[in-house]
Amino acid sequence: MSTETRPAETTERTLPPVDTAPLRRRRRQAAWVQAACVAVTLFMALPIVLIGLSAISSRAALAEFPKPFLPSEYSFDTLLAFFEATGTVPALGNSVLAGIYTVFWSLVVGAPAGYALARHAFRGKDAYQVFILLVRALPIVVLSVPLATMFLRLDVYDTVFAVTLVHTTLALPTTVLITASIFVSVPTDLEEAAQVFGCTRWQAARKVVVPLALPGLAASSIFTFVLSWNEILGATVVTLGHRTLPAQVLTALDEASTAYRFAGGFALILPALVFIAVMRRYLVNMWGTTLR
Structure with a gap:
């Protein structure tokens, strides 16, 4: 037998060049988005930084002209004088109480309404959400003027309870829609499985749905608290002697000095920033993301 040896045939395949244009385009888009985020952050943070620097400046540094970006002399006398002014500490307590009560009643009333929108289909559902x-x-x-008239007749005018009712009225639409979107993201299969294992509809909602939706509910409380903290006009109309801190600062602006105005502005901004910083993780979790 004769064996024939054939020469090995080598086939060389030439790969097409890698098209890096989509990757470059994606990197450019990411860079533009990052630059836009930085620009928006600087635009929003600059007034806060300037108010904070002015609040811890001495009175002589505030009177300088032209004023430098960084104060030439720092002092906490202005902030101390602001908090020692008559009515500031009670007004601060009223603002905190009104914010906490507003968050509580908004969730008590708005969360069940959001659950109903998320779980039930009924006639006029879309019209109700718009309404x-x-x-x-x-x-x-x-809203505040008719409410003030009603509060006078019910003898609850000039109380934290009156401010709470006004702020709850303003916060309920946002709370209902946010909680509805939160409950939609919770799978109904888990709730049905809990009912199969013996839970009632109420127990399944309380033991399964609410724990899973708790980060989103906490995030919705951020909007409610900040809305209550920053609201001025309604609190000014329905109160006279027991005003919140924003209403107290607003009524004192005409006769207050420049140092008092900067200190008041900083005192109004700081608690809201602290509250948002504490609840930041829950705020991001509401959209299904987690900060690492």
């Missing part, structure tokens, strides 16, 4: 937003479409003075 609850009409409260935010109305100017606050349209």
Whole structure:
């Protein structure tokens, strides 16, 4: 037998060149998005930084002209004088109480409404969602004046309870819509499985749905608390002697010095920033992301 040896045939394949244009395009888009985020952050943070620097400046540094970006002399006398002024500490307590009560009642009333929107289909559901937003479409003075008249008749005028009712009215539309989107993200299969294992509808919602939706509910409380803390006009109309801190600062601006105004502005901004920083993780979790 004769064996024939054939020469090995080598086939060389030439790969096409890698198209890096989509990768470069994606990197450029990411760079533009990052630059836009930095620009928006600087635009929003610059007034806060300037107010904070002015609040811890001495009175002589505030009177300098032209004023440098960084104060030439630091002092906490202005902040101490602001908090030692008559009515500041009680007004601060009223603001904290009104914010906490508003968060509580908004969740008590708004969370069940959001759950109903997320779990049930009924006639007029879309119209109802649009209707609850009409409260935010109305100017606050349209709501506060009739409410102030009603509070005078019910003998609850000039109380934290009156401010809580006004702020809860303003916060409910946002709370209902946010909680509805939160409950939609919780799978109904888990709730049905809990009912199969013997839970009632209420027990399944309380033991399964609420724990899973708790980060989102905590995030919605951020908007409610900040709304209550920053609201001025309604609190000014329905109170006179027991005003919140923003209303107290607003009524004192005409006769207050420049140092008092900067200290008041810084005192109004700081608690909201602290509250947002504490609840930041829950805020991001509401959209299904987690900060690492």
